[in-house]
Structures are given as structure tokens and as C-alpha cells.
Amino acid sequence: MYLGTQVAARDDDDFRVFAQLGVKHISADPPGAPSSWTLEDLERHRDHVESFGLVLDMIQLPLPSKPIENASYPDILLAGPERDRQIDAVCRMIENCAKAGIPATKYNLNLIGIPRTELEKGRGGSLNEAFRWEKTDQQAAPGLAGVLSEDENWERIDYFLERVVPVAESNKVRLACHPHDPYTPPGYRGVTRVLGTVDGLKKFVQMRESPYHGLNFCQGSIGEMLDNPREEIDDIIRWFGTRGKIFNLHFRNISGGKLSFMETFPDEGDMDMVRSLKVYREVGYKYMVMPDHVPRISGRDATGVAFSFCYGYIAAILEAMEAGHM
Secondary structure (H helix, E strand, O other), X not given: OEEEEOOOOOOHHHHHHHHHHOOOEEEOOOOOOHHHOXXXXXXXXXXXXXXXXXXXXXXXXXXXXXXXXXXXXXXXXXXXOOHHHHHHHHHHHHHHHHHHOOOEEEEOOOOEOOOOEEEEEOHHHOEEEEEEHHHOOOOOOOOOXXXXXXXHHHHHHHHHHHHHHHHHHHHOOEEEEOOOXXXXXXXXXXXXXXXXXHHHHHHHHHOOOOOOEEEEEEHHHHHOOOOOHHHHHHHHHHHHHHOOOEEEEEOOEEEEEOOEEEEEOOOOOOOOHHHHHHHHHHOOOOOEXXXXXXXXXOOOOHHHHHHHHHHHHHHHHHHHHHOOOO
8 A cells, every 4th residue: 555645736836746745646637527538638637647757546537525416427316317328428437547547436426415514623723624413404405316215325326336337347447436424314415325334335335246346445434434433443444455345545534423523633533543554454455545634724835734744644654564663
């Protein structure tokens, strides 16, 4: 496993910064709307990234973490009239990734986005994302998806996987799906979020079984599903890791757990992230380890500084393990 990032480069200087910080492997998208990307766009983007001494490990399919109202291909999850055409477009993108030498893609199957409550103060007065169920509008009206049962949600996901997974397998492109973030009780905003529980994720990776069908394993999001993340997370890593179902790792920590948590830097939350990295090594995980959702801090280029801290933290642990000190 190795250090990675999915932070969007604002300009070429950011690519240079990644290289200078030792963040060689990246998930980065070409310019423009994802639904417009051609093979030539992907090849041009790959060449541009590689010109800085970087490796383009992954791109995001046009299935984002945003609410379905803002999705490029909404009919895939809404079962709308354009569903088959939109799935075909995703399949063509997977084929083009293979032709362009991009080995993996990440994606979401998200209807209501990433619910959060107000920001909370963290270490030194940082502002951190949080979710407190008691502070939400628990009777919030459904969105564009309307009222969607668990069975209907699974049917739509399976319809997508049935068509997409064989294309990924025949082209040897890994599909890394992000869990629903956070867990919400059944029926919240009209939807039962089936990828918001560990059991749901286990079911998901066993549907349309393939070595190219797995997870963008967000440790923070999975911690948010648990009553006791510190004690439960390692066995969950082992379950997915020993089955080869982790294709990318969002190395994020939280303070709290199911229905009540605050996001933190990786070194200060409730989960023992050093111990977790040892488990990832134990199960043979071999892809990117990247920061995710860093707290908002003070200073110039605050986000860049926050991510740089996380890169250094991850790199130090990986180097210590490689040297046999852990």
C-alpha cells in the first residue's frame, strides 16, 4: 500500500506540490463535465498527470456523492427513462479507462448526499464536520427519489451492477464504490440507505461477484455505522480485506459513532489508525491510502496545510512499517 490523494488540483502547481510532498499516486479527474469525457480526454489527462512524475491510479465515474438532484446520470438510481443509456455511458467510460491505462474508478450510489449537522470545534479551534441525529430534521421531506424501500433500492443497484461489473471485469478495471455516509435510520428523507451498514456492504460486494467489484473503503464512513468504532473496525477491515474487496482507502477518523460523531484528524479520533494500518498490511491491501474530509483550520492555504499534515502522518506510519519498526 502507498500514499495517495484525491484532492483536486487547482492548477499545475498543485501537481508539483503532490510530487514534492512524495504523494506520487493520485485520483484525479480530467477537466469538464464527467459525462463529456472521451478517450482522448482521458489519455490527455493521463499524460499531463504523468508529466509531473505522478501516477494516475483512479478517476471518479459520473456517479458522485452529491444528492441525486445534482447527479450527471440520475436515472441510474431513479430507474428513469434514460437509465439504460446512462449505464451504457458508464460502461463506455470504463472501457476508455482501460484503453487509457487507468486501472481503477471510484463511484457512489447516493440519493441524499452526505447529511451533516452544524460544524463543531475540534483541536485548537478547528471547525470539524459532525452529524448529530438529535439535531436533524428527522421528518425531512423526501427529495427527487421520493419514498424508496430497501428492496427497491437493492433492485436498482443490482440492475446497475449486472450490466457494469462484466464490463469492468472484461476490461480489468476495478470499480470502487463508496459507502453511504453516514448511516441514517430506515426511511430518512424517504430512503433506506442500504450501503450505510456493514451488513449492507457485505451483501453489496457479494452481488455480481467479481475481483473487479469492491469498495472505496472509507474508514470514517464505516466508523460512523458502528456503536464502538475503536473495537469493531479491525474485524471489518479483515472481512473485506481478506476477500480482496478494498480498492481504495479513505484514511479518516471520527470521535463518536453511530448517529453521533465528529470528524477528526487521523491521529486524534477514537479509532487507532496505526493499529488499523497494520491490519490493512496483514490482509494484503496494496493500493492507495489517502486522507479524506480534513478539519477546517486557520491560516493561508489552510486546506493544503491540513492535507499535508495527513500525508506526513500516513507516510511516517507506512515508512515505519516498511522498515520493520512496527
